[in-house]
Amino acid sequence: MENKKIWKKDFIVISIINFFLMLVMYLLIVTIAPFSVEEYGVSTSVAGLVSGIFIIGTLIARLAVGGLIERMGSRNILLIGLAVTIVASAFYFGAVSLPLLMANRFLHGIGLGISSTATGTMVAQMLPPSRRGEGIGYFSLSTVLATAIGPFFGIFLSQRYEFNVLFMFCLAISVCCGAMFFFVKKTPAVMPKKDLPEAVKKLGVRGLLEMRALPIAFVTLLAAVAYSGVLSFISFYAAEINLVSTASFFFLVYAIAVLFSRPYTGKLLDVKGNNFVVYPSLILFAGGLLLLSATSAGWMLLLAGGIIGLGFGNFQSCAQAIALQGVKPERLGVATSTFFIFLDFGFGFGPYVLGLLVPIIGYQELYLVLMLVVIIALAFFMLFSRTRRRPVVE
Template identity: 80%
Template sequence: MDNKAIWTKDFIVTSIINFFLMLVMYLLIVTIAPYSVREYGVSTSVAGLVSGIFIIGTLIARLAVGGLISKIGSRNILLVGLIITVLASVFYFGAVNLPLLMANRFFHGVGLGIASTATGTMVAQMLPPSRRGEGIGYFSLSTVLATAIGPFFGIFLSQHFHFTVLFFFCLALSICCAAMFFFVKKTPVAMPKKAIEVTKVKFGVSSLLEKRSLPIGFITLLAAIAYSGVLSFISFYAEEVNLVSAASFFFLVYAIAVLVSRPYTGRLLDIKGNKFVVYPSLLLFAVGLLLLSGVQAGWMLLLAGGILGLGFGNFQSCAQAIALQGVKPERLGVATSTFFIFLDFGFGFGPYILGTFIPLIGYRELYVMLTIVVIIALLLFMLFSRMNKSSAPVEV
């Protein structure tokens, strides 16, 4: 199995589905907050909640489906998630007020949480264990491309067209996802009967969360909170420092940096180990945030985007691979869900929490504060690494 190829048909199609799912997410997540401010006159904190409530829906969905995947199959779970995302994309056209918009954002998040947990689990099940870090690194490029193209086109469309055009585009992408589902013919190996019986008897925290994935999960939570400050407020910050034109290319530079480095970092994780990749990734993440806090020109903003891509962009995929290390095959769905729960929690609540600080300290000081958060995450990783150095298969 270890000699099995990574780039199979199912791997490619599943990656494309994930790309379209993430593209819709990032198209909206960077534009829905400014839209809420313009359309409904809400505060930046409430606008952050409108952006983040999508992730809260995703978080709740992951808690529910992590254990179900091993019972009814990740492909079946994927179909349910895709149906919900199509419906949610339609419902945006009927969200005529803020409560309806927030309700649909939550519903859409549920759909994405179900579908993306399924795609992440399917890929983990397809990959040979010895190449899982490399394979997940390639798979996560689908998310990286979405983080670049999504915000880029989202900002462009919102500046030049009515939001209805953006909603139509998101609906078309969601329908494409649903159509491509039927090209994924392979159903990964189901959970052994013995394991299913154990799961039925022991229902509790262990059925929702994977213990081995918790340490890297907590570190991912801090990193996600820090990056949510970039994702949700970069448009506001760019307006404040008069760098709107450069900001439209910020995520494109971010993605280029990840695309260039990701093929190497995933393989290095498998060969050299976790610390070899995570230490520099978190350090670069902190440097990028610090540079972002003091930008004076467009080139500085774009340089910060590139450094953040090398930092958080690579940390995210490596952390996902680490969360699956040493996990039994029948627990891959729960482990995948556990990782994304912490990631989503940071993305979901981060904008709302950070939005309360902005009126008090401003954007520049916010990014300085987030630099400290990332340094704390690095120190925690060092601590967990020392605590687990005697357990190489689950090193974090």
């Protein structure tokens, strides 16, 4: 008989670890670009690359680790990822030049890619299939809180203290993650250790990617490119329109909107199906970007944050659950990795490409372009959703 309980000890501990990991990620992703401009005098595009190269490291890590989880066990993979994360967090103090900073951002991204793929897989493995959408919705609240608190504290600390204080804060959080790891019970590898070397040789494309997850992963890629423009350039945009003090609350409003809606959208996904949730989410996301492009007052900026939270915030968690639909239990790690690979690709390359556009079209027009990107994502989802929803594999 299926155990339908969600809130188990391991679920809570893993969610907290994931929250801390994402807190560090989002805290730095909104501050490292301004830091690069201030410290090294680089262009907006290069600053975007410094921000985005973190995600490129994450992407590469996911490509390597997705198929290994089922062979080595997700807990062992998580330990490796947390160790790399702690080392990278400490090395920020030694990043005395732009190349060293970029190299450490890349290493930090690898650590997050390994760790977050492991946490996402562990949660998917422990959730009952009939409540997986709801459970992932709850789990992803840890990321939502991080997307709000991280940028809020990042902007707050960077405006009041030197960046070394911010780096020290990140190192302390990473060490806490490492300590919490030992409260998670051991998980067995799906494949015996003796079969590991031969299995790694045979990974191939299908070993690295789950084909069933590709359609929604591609839609997620487009949505992630759009949201990367919000993450990486909201501080610059706010300074341009004289709303710097309000900008620090943008992600707080974003999180509040998602916190109140996410528990319901996860249940609706399980009960009503994919279209019932994804269509409104992408439409709201596009509307929020449209409002952001026309922002001229603080209340408009905060309202845009709330609408984008209802849109992208809910789409992201629902898309992750959709990526796992119809996937065999032993392929959950690869499916989770596939989803995050495309998400990370959008987050990683988006800031660099969009940074090239900013000097040409400006920030307001940039957000109009990103609105069109979301509309294209919606069109692709409509195309993909013509096939009927696949049942969850028990």
